[in-house]
Amino acid sequence: MSKPVLQIENLNKTYMLGKRLVNALTNLNLTVNKGEFIAIMGPSGSGKTTLLNVIGCIDKPTEGTVTIDDVNVTKTPENKLYKVRRDKMGFIFQSFNLLPYLNARENVELPMEGKIKSREERKKRASELLNLVGLSGRENHRPQRLSQGEQQRVAIARALANDPAIILADEPTGNLDTKNKQEIIKLLANLNLNQGTTIIMVTHDTNAALHTERMLLLKDGKIVKEKEGLHLAKKNSKCPHCGAPIKITDDNCQACKKPLFQTDELFAS
Amino acid sequence: MGIISRALRNLSRRKVRALLVIVALSISLSIMVSIPAGLMANQESTSAMANNLGNTITQTSQSINETLSQIDVSMSSNFAGFGFSQAATPTPNTSGRNGGSTSDVTGPQNFGGFGGAGGGQFGGASGTASPMNQSLYSDIADISGVAAVEEILTASQGSSNQTTTFMGRTFTTLITDYTIQGIPLISELVDGYTVLPTNITAGRNLQAGESGGVLLSQNNSKFFDVGVGDEVKIVNETFTVVGIYSPSSTENIQSLYMNLSDAQRITNNTGYITSLKVFTTSSELVDTVASSISSLHSELTVTTQQDRLNQLQQQQSLYEEALASAQSSLAATEATAIQEIIVVVAATSLIVLFVMLYTVRERTKEIGTLKAIGFSNKVVMGQFLIEGLLLSTIAGVVGIAIAAFAAPTLSSLLLPTVGTQMGFVNVGNATSSTVTLSTTLMLEAMGVAVLLGVVGTLYPAWRAAKIRPAEAMKYE
Structure with a gap:
């Protein structure tokens, strides 16, 4: 039995939008175990990103507790929170958020700056991480010379920099074309499978969500539904159409040639 | 990074x-x-x-203090003309200095005579100084209140003429090359009063009892193209340059200084001077002494430094x-x-x-x-x-x-x-x-x-x- 890496209890988050009080999150409870791959889904304004920001300690809850690796971060003072973000969290953004004036390796090195003293060690680790996300040889390229898929890989490598407890991905495939979407989601699934990295991903993309183990549907600041994902990488799943075994790299079933992810009706019922 | x-x-x-x-x-x-x-x-x-x-x-304050007790004495301009024409009569030795300064303007030595030389000394009172027989005025030293008398011979020397045309007539003016200041180099004066330039820039000042030495102004030094220790021909005698001075605001930039007897000899004026400077024992006595001089010698112009004082104070x-x-x-x-x-x-x-x-x-x-x-x-x-x-x-x-x-x-x-x-x-x-x-x-x-x-x-x-x-x- 894996131990929980994240525990959220009675989480409430309200904020003022002009003169209107908005309940972004209402009495939310969630436990995430180490090594889980979770998708948070839901319509716009359902509180997905707010939840992610609260978990990532870049937003404060109005009420409730968030415990990460047995530490209640809601009690951590503001000026100490950066350490939680640096050491426990890895952020992946929809628009990559790389620093344009730094090359790929330097971007990956950024979070290590406060943590790893030796410059050589930082360089070495950044190179290894870029290698892991399939960007060896592109270390010295600045973001504008990389494709969008490549930029997101750099961002993933950056998120892994300090070996975080949780990777928080906010619409990581939102800005990518179909081919890159598939590659990034497979990369995340593989990291989860092979490195045991806990990943919480906010997404609109049901196709991407199916690669996770657990899918949560958020509506009006509450988790309204929970479903099991396929996690193709982990489960050695079979084609839902013909029963033939499928691989993570497959988009269509090798046997019946039918697309594997026709899941628009996922949360329909 | x-x-x-x-x-x-x-x-x-x-x-x-x-x-x-x-x-x-x-x-x-x-x-x-x-x-x-x-x-x-x-x-x-x-x-x-x-x-x-x-x-x-x-400096001005010092000048004021110094000049307060001084009186300049020179031949009154009324007597300037016949001072020469009568020269043969009152002075027994003028025959020896035949025509010494009357008409020798174009003479072989080109000696400019005494004309216009008086102006050099403290902006002297009279523009034209005429020669005075030295022996006639020895009584001035005996006047009570007189501390010392400096006998001065001033003579300008020129070598070229400048002609100017004015209203159709041509005038010839002598250009002064230098002005000889003959000062008695006796220790009473040299050591006790300011009778020589004080701002020596090279060499040394003239000393009491010295003869054959000359103190040049910076202008003189350039004019003769000589320096300290060099020999220089003044009129017709050779002198040794003992020093060079920088003229103060009250000194003539063309003046060179030598012993009075040297100056008298080379300008054929032995026994003659152009002016006297009388030092009184105190500045309060200046007016009394001045009137005593005037009453003794009505032919003299006696100037106290009151005007000069006023001028200095204004400055x-x-x-x-x-x-x-x-x-x-x-x-x-x-x-x-x-x-x-x-x-x-x-x-x-x-x-x-x-x-x-x-x-x-x-x-x-x-x-x-x-x-x-x-x-x-x-x-x-x-x-x-x-x-x-x-x-x-x-x-x-x-x-x-x-x-x-x-x-x-x-x-x-x-x-x-x-x-x-x-x-x-x-x-x-x-x-x-x-x-x-x-x-x-x-x-x-x-x-x-x-x-x-x-x-x-x-x-x-x-x-x-x-x-x-x-x-x-x-x-x-």
């Missing part, structure tokens, strides 16, 4: 902006450097001027006014300099402030990202402070380089020139002092540049540190 190289990359990312800021900052910094430099130069020249004025005032008050006006002018310049520096410092800080505020605003999303991936507020603030510092340091170096070349121009544009309203008082000019940048000033300017960088960046950097990452992420 250190924080400084990141700052440098950020600056080079917006090259035009960085360049504009550096240009603006460096110009204000160069102004900031030039103003104190110019002020210092002004202070220097004013203090030099004050020194000069102070010296002049002291004195002019000098004092000039000094006061220079000082108040400097005070005004200092006030202007302070105002200008305040404006420039404010402008510089504002430039840094606005540019850095804009930079922070523009990079809100980047700041949000940095915080989300674990940058502390301190590091974010430090990042912007270092950028502001780099910007102002570069601008500081450029500004000092500009100032090194343009400081004189800039300071003359920005600061009123310190001067005196007494334009005719030739005692120093503020513009003559050069504006130079001392190392200390450059280092101070660098310090100010860095300080302004910090001051201007502090608030924007603080704003950056306070940005909430969750909100910054939404910012595009």
Whole structure:
């Protein structure tokens, strides 16, 4: 039995939008175990990103507790929170958020700056991480010379920099074309499978969500539904159409040639 | 990837902006450097001027004190003409000096006679001095209240004529090459009174009992092209140059000094003098002694130094006014300099402030990202402070380089020139002092540049540190 890496209890988050009080999150409870791959889904304004920001300690809850690796971060003072973000969290953004004036390796090195003293060690680790996300040889390229898929890989490598407890991905495939979407989601699934990295991903993309183990549907600041994902990488799943075994790299079933992810009706019922 | 190289990359990312800021900052910094430099130069020249004025005032005071007890005596102009024509009658030895000075203007020695020579000594009272028989006036020394009598022979020497045409007639004037001042070199006078020039620039002064030596003015030295120790031919005798003096304001720049007996011999005037200077025992006795001389010798013009005194005192008050006006002018310049520096410092800080505020605003999303991936507020603030510092340091170096070349121009544009309203008082000019940048000033300017960088960046950097990452992420 894996131990929980994240525990959220009675989480409430309200904020003022002009003169209107908005309940972004209402009495939310969630436990995430180490090594889980979770998708948070839901319509716009359902509180997905707010939840992610609260978990990532870049937003404060109005009420409730968030415990990460047995530490209640809601009690951590503001000026100490950066350490939680640096050491426990890895952020992946929809628009990559790389620093344009730094090359790929330097971007990956950024979070290590406060943590790893030796410059050589930082360089070495950044190179290894870029290698892991399939960007060896592109270390010295600045973001504008990389494709969008490549930029997101750099961002993933950056998120892994300090070996975080949780990777928080906010619409990581939102800005990518179909081919890159598939590659990034497979990369995340593989990291989860092979490195045991806990990943919480906010997404609109049901196709991407199916690669996770657990899918949560958020509506009006509450988790309204929970479903099991396929996690193709982990489960050695079979084609839902013909029963033939499928691989993570497959988009269509090798046997019946039918697309594997026709899941628009996922949360329909 | 250190924080400084990141700052440098950020600056080079917006090259035009960085360049504009550096240009603006460096110009204000160069102004900031030039103003104190110019002020210092002004202070220097004013203090030099004050020194000069102070010296002049002291000298004038000394002149006033010295002249107070002096009386100039010369042949009255009424007697000037027949003083010569009658020369044969009263003086037994004039036959020996046949025609010595009457009509020898074109004579072989080209000796200009006594004409016009009296003016040299303390701006003497009469323009034309006529020869006086030395022996006739020995009784002056016996008048009570007389401390000493200096017998002087003044003779101008010229070698060329200048012709001028006036209203159809041609006049010939002799150009004076030098003026011989014969002074009795007796220790009573030489050691007790100021009878010789005091400002010796080379060699030594004439000494009591000396003969065959001559003291030249700087002008004489140039005219004869001789220096100390050289021999020089005066009229028809060879003298040794013992020293060279720089004439004071009361001395004739063409005067050379020698023993009275030497002067009398070479000018064929043995037994004759052109003027007397009478020193009284006290300045209160001057008027009494003067009237005693007049009553003894009605043919003499007796001049006390009252006029000269008045003139000197007037000059004195002019000098004092000039000094006061220079000082108040400097005070005004200092006030202007302070105002200008305040404006420039404010402008510089504002430039840094606005540019850095804009930079922070523009990079809100980047700041949000940095915080989300674990940058502390301190590091974010430090990042912007270092950028502001780099910007102002570069601008500081450029500004000092500009100032090194343009400081004189800039300071003359920005600061009123310190001067005196007494334009005719030739005692120093503020513009003559050069504006130079001392190392200390450059280092101070660098310090100010860095300080302004910090001051201007502090608030924007603080704003950056306070940005909430969750909100910054939404910012595009």
